[in-house]
Amino acid sequence: MLPICLQNKINTMYDDDGEDRIFIFLKAICLPIILAVASILLLRTNAKKQESSSSIPGNPRGKYPLLGDTIDLLNPNTMASYQVSSRHKHGPIWRTSVLFNKCIFVSGAEHLHQLSKQEQLHRNTTACFPPHHRALFGHHSVLVTSGEEHARLRSLINPVLQPSLYEEEIRMAVTSFVSRCKNEKDYFPLVDSFKQFTLSVALRIVLGEYRWQEWMKSDNNNTRLVALLDDFSIWSKGLLSPPTSFIPFTASYYAMKARKRIRNILLEVIEEEKEVLNSRDEGSCNRNQKKSLIERLLHATTNNAAANSSLTEEAIVDNIFTLVFAGTDTTASVLTSAFFELAKNDEVRERLQACVEKAELAENNNDAADETLRAFLSEVQRCYPAAPFTMRNIADTGANGIDLGDKFGRVPPGFNITYAIAGTLLDDKASYPNPSKFDMDRWLKKRGSKPLKTGHLVEVVEHAQVGSCLWPNP
Secondary structure, rough: OHHHHHHHHHHEEEOOHHHHHHHHHHHHHHHHHHHHHHHHHHHHHHHHHHHHHHHOEEEOOOOOOOOOOOHHHOOOOOHHHHHHHHHHHHHHEEEEEOOEEEEEEEEOOOHHHHHHHHHHOOOOEOOOOOHHHHHHOOOOOOOOHHHHHHHHHHHHHHHHHHHHHHHHHHHHHHHHHHHHHHHOOOOOOOHHHHHHHHHHHHHHHHHHHHHHHHHHHHHHHHHHHHHHHHHHHHHHHHHOOOOOOOOOOOHHHHHHHHHHHHHHHHHHHHHHHHHHHHHHOOOHHOOOOOOHHHHHHHHHHHHHOHHHHHHHHHHHHHHHHHHHHHHHHHHHHHHHHHEEEEEEHHHHHHHHHHHHHHHHOOOOOHHHHHHHHHHHHHHHHHHHHOOEEEEEOOOOOOOOOEOOOOOOEEEEEOEEEEEEEEHHHHOOOOOOOOOOOOOHHHHHOEOOOOOOOOOHHHHHEEEOHHHHHHHOOO
């Protein structure tokens, strides 16, 4: 037996007006659902018609609804192979969804060159970063800004990033690191060692050799230095984790906490440097012979009369985060890839070793060895791209999108456009013959033929805005 109240409810639905009550009930519940589904289908149909009628470039593809190819692109294990396989299947330009937005992928050195020219001509693209990354880098970071602000920051930062300014510090750090590696009596994790090495070099440049040595002598400051190294490591891991900083105990959550601690220390150092600059005593004059990166950035701030052409303290902090990331992760990646190639390629290893030995005998004539080493590192960066892609958003500035030529058409405003750097370096047979082969000779001068210019490689990867274009990699 059913409860009396439930029995009465059922009976009322089947009384004289029962049919009307059932109809009203179904209409109230089901009609909105039917309308919502119909609206979604209609919108998707109209979107597809608009895309086909507008001749948007690229063959459409997408592995998942809404997400498209986001997972394959952002997965470190597949982001390069995804571009190569997509290029094989769909040609140099293809269309999909990434980060819930329509996205055009462009690959091939010639196509990327034309895309770069269009960007410079119309200046209608903006940096495309998720809010999670913008928060970790900082809103004043040269990496996440666009347009005039980006150009202003680059004009202030680039002069203090000349490799010659920090050559001695880098050489000393490399010598010390190689010596430690030689003295290891057992196997040790080389990849982790490279990460720690590049991070320590970056912080020595940021803080300055003088402050680094002073902090090493003091127990309190030494503890602060160790904490700074640990926090930068925690922060960098957050960049590669899902955007879950609002959920406690996740990598993103810890990364935001680490960023706050690092920021506080950097602001303290900036205040110390400002006091030194204001006092201008004899000690500070001697110390200025080897300036830290913070001091140079602070000079760029204090030596400019116009406020809009200087760096604020927050801008200095944000760009130190950017430069440390650019100088450590990409450098460690290239070093790891270089040693991996040397370990598996006996021919290349023996050739480089012979070059170095020959240069040592020649004493002052190291040009041939330097050229060979540069060719080796260029080929390492081609075969193991540290920055596999970069993404831009086409803003609605009246320029009517970006034209990819008569063959492919125009990308409308609102779309993301991705430089498929890995797909280019690993699969562009026209620019890199036999791209699957590690061939450092392609960068060297040969009798009767012209070598690839190193600038050709830089032109392809410079849009990633990380690594050598922002930091003097040791």
